[in-house]
Amino acid sequence: MVSAQKVLKLPAMAKQIEAEAFMGISARQVVIPAGTLSLGERAFADCGSLLIAVIPTSVNDIEENTFAETDIAVICPADSYAAAWCDDHHIPHNP
Numbered sequence: 001m002v003s004a005q006k007v008l009k010l011p012a013m014a015k016q017i018e019a020e021a022f023m024g025i026s027a028r029q030v031v032i033p034a035g036t037l038s039l040g041e042r043a044f045a046d047c048g049s050l051l052i053a054v055i056p057t058s059v060n061d062i063e064e065n066t067f068a069e070t071d072i073a074v075i076c077p078a079d080s081y082a083a084a085w086c087d088d089h090h091i092p093h094n095p
Helices: 081-088
Strands: 007-009 029-031 052-054 073-075
Touching: 073 081
Parallel strands: 007 029, 029 052, 052 073
Antiparallel strands: none
């Protein structure tokens, strides 16, 4: 289990995560809120500690290099855009 201080929970009002917004953060897990639509270029790049990204069904656009240089697994619904994106980018995921 990931400790609370290592979890980045973004505010519910976040509709998009801008390019390089959280690049290099030290969190172990990021929780994208329901209602977020897009994850920008290199938004979570170079995050050596980041292990898990929780991505809701609402996300329908993830840039090619959103998680560049980050070794993550994604938690997302099986039939979501995020799951298909993970498959295309060889990133492990589970619902």
